[in-house]
Amino acid sequence: MKRLILLITLVLPCLSLPIHAADMPEGAESRFVQVNGIRLHYVRMGAGPLVVLLHGWPETWYEWIGVMPRLAQTHTVVALDLRGLGLSEKTQDGYDKRTVAEDIDALIKQMGAKSAVVVGHDMGGKVAYILGLSHPKSVSKLVLVDCMLPGTENMDPSKGGMWHYGFHMAPNFPEFLTQGREREYIAAQMTQWLHRKDAIPEETIDEYASHYAAPGGMTAGFNYYRALREDAKFAASLANRKLSMPVLTIGGRYGVSDKLFQALRPKAQNITGMIAEHSGHFVPEEETDLFVDALNKFLRR
16 A cells, blocks of 8 residues: 555656646646656647746746747747746745756756756746756757846846835735735736737736735745845856857847847857847747747757
8 A cells, every 4th residue: 555655646746637727738738747856837748859948927837838839840848837836836945046947957857858948038037047057968058038147137226127126025025915916916017017018818817817826826936036136146156157058048129128148148158149129028928929930940050
């Protein structure tokens, strides 16, 4: 009996399970895997070289639903819920980008791949950047989308920085003030950062909010911000390292624009930058066709 219970414990995390509320792309599978001491949820489809997609805040794997089917024509595509978000396990700590990068490195190995193309947006972009520096053999190509490198963010509103950094980093208060208003807060933030305000459908915002409004969801999301000072220190400790793999940066004209490319250029040996001229912060959803075309071109090199 003990052996049976142990077997069930090991097998259940790897079984294909339905995802909460979201429509799956045709041919995709929702799965769970135990890596780096936590249970991660991911959606997988396609066949070929591995591409790993890392979402931003306040999103989940569902950010990539319009991207995955087209990439899956030539690649195995894995879009995961980052630690604590979506259907992945909520942990008390480990939201610093070094630890989350360890999650992704372990996932790539669990997929049976020596390396993967890693695409990261927003907080996922910070994770992807740290992964590229700390585990370069695991990243064959790196794509960073409308994010700022750890330590380069302007968190001071009096100097042009965005106010939400301090709010999200404060202990307890953001949870208290958004409780029961999670969807309204997420919708307001996303609308502020969009260029075309109707680019993300209401049902997609519903999907994101359903996860962040779950117990511990907002705390996990805010914890990614609370770790930013620690992230900056760790990134500074890697200041002498350069990204050896090919790198593509994509910034929204009304998002970070070319700031990401300029910040990354001294760190990358082989870098290409582009601007999504009609996009704000959420490039994969605001300019999906342009984003996929640029990504496919980069993958074919």
